[in-house]
Amino acid sequence: MEAAISSILFYLFAAIAVLSAFGVVASRNPVTSAMCMAVSFASTAAVLFCMGAQFLGIVQIIVYAGAILVLFLFVVMMLDVKSEESTLSRLPRAIVGVVIAGIFAGMVTKAALLLPGATEGKCPVAALCCDEACTTDTGATDKFGGPLPALKETDTKEISGTKALGETLFTQYNIAFVILSFALLAGTVGAVALGRKIRKD
Amino acid sequence: MTPLAHYLILSGILFSIGLAGVLIRKNIIVVFMCLEMMLSAANISLVAFSRAQGTEGVPVYDAQVLALFVVAIAAAEVAIGLALIVAMFRARKSVESTAITSLKD
Numbered sequence: 001m002e003a004a005i006s007s008i009l010f011y012l013f014a015a016i017a018v019l020s021a022f023g024v025v026a027s028r029n030p031v032t033s034a035m036c037m038a039v040s041f042a043s044t045a046a047v048l049f050c051m052g053a054q055f056l057g058i059v060q061i062i063v064y065a066g067a068i069l070v071l072f073l074f075v076v077m078m079l080d081v082k083s084e085e086s087t088l089s090r091l092p093r094a095i096v097g098v099v100i101a102g103i104f105a106g107m108v109t110k111a112a113l114l115l116p117g118a119t120e121g122k123c124p125v126a127a128l129c130c131d132e133a134c135t136t137d138t139g140a141t142d143k144f145g146g147p148l149p150a151l152k153e154t155d156t157k158e159i160s161g162t163k164a165l166g167e168t169l170f171t172q173y174n175i176a177f178v179i180l181s182f183a184l185l186a187g188t189v190g191a192v193a194l195g196r197k198i199r200k201d
Numbered sequence: 202m203t204p205l206a207h208y209l210i211l212s213g214i215l216f217s218i219g220l221a222g223v224l225i226r227k228n229i230i231v232v233f234m235c236l237e238m239m240l241s242a243a244n245i246s247l248v249a250f251s252r253a254q255g256t257e258g259v260p261v262y263d264a265q266v267l268a269l270f271v272v273a274i275a276a277a278e279v280a281i282g283l284a285l286i287v288a289m290f291r292a293r294k295s296v297e298s299t300a301i302t303s304l305k306d
Contacts, residue, residue, distance in 0.1 A: 010203050014211045021215055024234055025222035033231050037238065040215075044241050047211065050203075052260070053248045056268055063272050064241060068279045075283045076230055079290050090225065097224030101217040108213025112206040147204050148252045161260065168262040169269065180273055187277030194284035197291075 010050045017043040030076045034069060041065045051148070055162040208249035215242035227297045229289070233282050240275045244268045 016039065023036030041064040048057035169177060215238060222235030251264030286296060293300045 007203050021218040094225050097221045101221035105217035112209035184277050187280045191280040191284040
C-alpha cells in the first residue's frame with residue numbers, strides 16, 4: 001500500500017512538473033513564467049522526496065524555489081520587461097524548437113525503455129495490480145531499469161541518507177567541495193564586477 | 202515502486218521542454234529560466250541512478266553529491282547570468298536576444 005501511494009504521488013507530481021514547465025515556455029509574461037517555474041521546482045523536489053533523497057529535495061526547494069526564483073523576480077521587476085509579440089510572428093521558430101525537443105524527448109524515452117527490466121510491470125502503478133512478489137526484487141544488476149530497490153529501514157530518529165551524504169561529501173569529495181566554494185566566490189565577485197556602472201571616460 | 206525508466210523519462214521530458222524554451226523564446230530572462238529547468242531535470246536522473254545502482258537499499262551517495270554540486274553551480278551561474286542580463290539591458294535597453302546583433306552587422 002505504501003509503495004502504491006508513493007507511485008501515485010510520483011505520477012501526480014511528475015504531471016504537475018511537466019505542465020508547469022510547459023507554462024514557463026508558453027506564457028508571455030515573464031512574471032507568470034517565474035511563478036510556473038516555482039511550481040515546477042517544488043514538484044521536482046516532491047519527486048526527489050519520492051525517491052528518498054530528502055536532503056536534495058530540501059536543497060532544491062531552498063536554492064531553486066527560494067534563492068534563484070527571487071533573483072529572477074528581482075531582475076524582471078527591475079528591468080520592467082514588456083510582454084513578447086504575438087505567438088504568430090514566432091511560429092517558424094516555435095515549430096523548429098518543438099521538433100528538435102521532441103526528437104530529443106523521444107530518444108531519451110526510447111533509451112530509458114530499452115533498459116533491462118524497464119517494461120517488467122505491465123501497469124504503471126505496479127503495487128496496485130500485483131502482490132508483494134513483484135514489488136520486492138533485489139536483483140539490481142539484471143533488472144537495472146526495473147522498479148527501484150526499496151530503501152533500507154533506518155532508525156526513525158535519523159533522517160535517512162543525510163548523514164551518509166555528508167560523510168561522502170566531506171571525505172571522498174572534500175577537495176571538490178573546496179574548489180566548488182571557490183567557484184561560488186568567483187561567481188559572487190563576477191556578479192559584483194558586472195553589476196557596477198561602467199564609467200564613460 | 203516506480204521503475205527507474207519512468208524517472209528517466211520524466212527527466213528527459215523536463216529537459217526537452219527546457220531545450221524547447223531555449224530555442225523558442227527570445228526573452229533572455231525566460232531562456233535563462235529554461236536553462237535552470239534543464240539543470241534540475243538532470244538532477245532527477247542523477248538521484249534515480251543513485252537509487253538504482255545501490256545495493257541492499259543503500260543508495261550510491263556519489264551521485265547525490267554530484268547533484269548537490271550541480272545545484273551549487275546553478276546558483277553561481279544565476280548570479281553571473283543575471284548580472285550579465287542587467288549589463289545588457291543597460292547597454293541595449295532590451296532583453297530580447299534579437300537585440301544583440303553587433304557581430305552580425
